[in-house]
Amino acid sequence: MLRTALLSALLAVCGWAAAAWLTHDFQVWTDEGARRLEVALRPVPVPATAVQDSRARSVTLGELLGPQGGGGSGATIVDFFYTHCETVCLSLGSTFQQLQAALQSGPPAGVRLLSISFDGARDDPSALQRYASGLAADERLWRFVRVPDAREQQALLQRLGVVVIPDGRGDYEHNAALLVFDASGRMRRVFDMAEQQLALDYARHLGRSAAP
Structure with a gap:
């Protein structure tokens, strides 16, 4: 016993x-x-990834996330989507619209928004432009890009922990979150969609910290 x-x-x-x-x-x-x-314990540096925006301009993701990406930004809130999505991406779009409105109505915060399509084959610049227009996106604050190279896209998704599963009908099952990056291109925090105010407050904190 x-x-x-x-x-x-x-x-x-x-x-x-x-x-x-x-x-x-x-x-x-x-x-x-x-x-x-x-x-949160170990920020994740973004891999070297070539992206294309809604105006067919090519740039690296690191450049977009850095101060040279526009406006001397100190932080960027990022989401992943695809333009044909009729489920969770609609909620993400609405969340980003609210974030944009908060940035437009408040003091300069050194914060920008970036939406990255993981359906690079279909979401060409014209599709991104239509999608951005439908959301009344202000390009000074909110940009849309795709990753044209499939291997680079997969490497990016894997590095950032974004799960995308084709459903066999041209759509995808995927997780959704608000990813906050600093000006060095490091993912510093991951927030739920419902935590948009927390994400914005944290991004503003990073923006103030990066200000000269």
Whole structure:
């Protein structure tokens, strides 16, 4: 009986230790939660990725995220979408419209918005332009780009933890979040769509920190 009790206690301790390791000392219980904690602890540098915007201009993603991307920005809030999406992307578009309105009505914050299509084959510059126009996007604050090269696109999605699964009918299942980058092109935080105010406050904090 004593031997059984000791074995049970040992298994319980091992189970507790495994759970603590898998959940970062019980701070998270999901893959998405673990991703967010990892990003907060170790910011993720964006890979060298060539993108094309709605005016067919080519630039690297690092340049867009940096101060030279426009307006001396210190932070950028990023989402991933595709123009044919009729589900979660509509919510993301609405969220970004609200973020844009907040930036337009408030003081300069050193913050910009960037929407990246993961359907680079279909979302050419004209499609991006139509989509941006439909959302009344102000190009000074909110830009739309695609990644023309499929391999670079996949590498970017993988690096940033963006999950995109083709459904076989021309659409995709994908996770959705607000990714906040600093002016060095590092992903610093990941927020839920419902946490748009937190994302904006944090981006403004980064923007102020980067101001000369």
